[in-house]
Structures are given as C-alpha cells and as structure tokens.
Amino acid sequence: MANTQGPQGNYDPAGSTQMFRAFVDEDPQGEQQRASSGPRIGLVVGVAAVVVVVAVVAWLALM
Template identity: 50%
Template sequence: MADYQNPPVEDPSASTQMFRAFVDEPQPKPATAVSEGSRTGMITIGVIIALVVVAAVVYLAVK
C-alpha cells in the first residue's frame, strides 16, 4: 500500500542541473535553409501562376 501522507523528498538541485543541461545544449541548425533569393523567386512564380489561372477563368467565363 502506498503512503500518500509523506511525499518523497525531491532533490531541488536535480531539476536545476537538468535545466542547465538543456539550456547549454547546442541548437541544431536547420537541415534545409532556404535563401532569400530562392524564396522570392518561388513567390514570384506562384503569383504568375495565380494570375494565369485567374485570366483563364475570366476568359472562359466571358467566352
């Protein structure tokens, strides 16, 4: 039977050590970093494709 009246005494330094180990851990670099140039190019291509699709829909609606 468990004794719930007397909780176990925890070591307060253990959580501090775990926190420091977490903070001091080196952060991994992103695996695939997208450069600003290619991101801008992808946005431009997306806008052009969207405009072509809208123009095609308008053309078919008017026809």
C-alpha cells in the first residue's frame, strides 16, 4: 500500500489519485490511431447495412 496524498493533502490509502493521474497522463498516440480507424470502419458498416436494407426492400417489392 502506498501512502499517497491527494491534491488537497488528504490521505489516499489506495493511491487511486496517483493511478488516475498516471492514466490521464499516458501518451495518447495509441488512442489517436484507434480513433482515426474507428469512423472509417463505422462508415463501411453503415454503407453495407444500407445496401442490405435496400436489397431486402427491392426483393420484397418484386415478390
């Protein structure tokens, strides 16, 4: 157990403030790479879903 203190000098027995700061201060390079590929994947899935819905509607209209 680490005897850490929070920003106001309060005792933090779990050291959660220190762990939170380490999490917030991490290098965001990996997050940026994942975020840039996320919208592209979502766009492809959305277009594929629209194509499937249009195909089903056309098939039902021709029956």
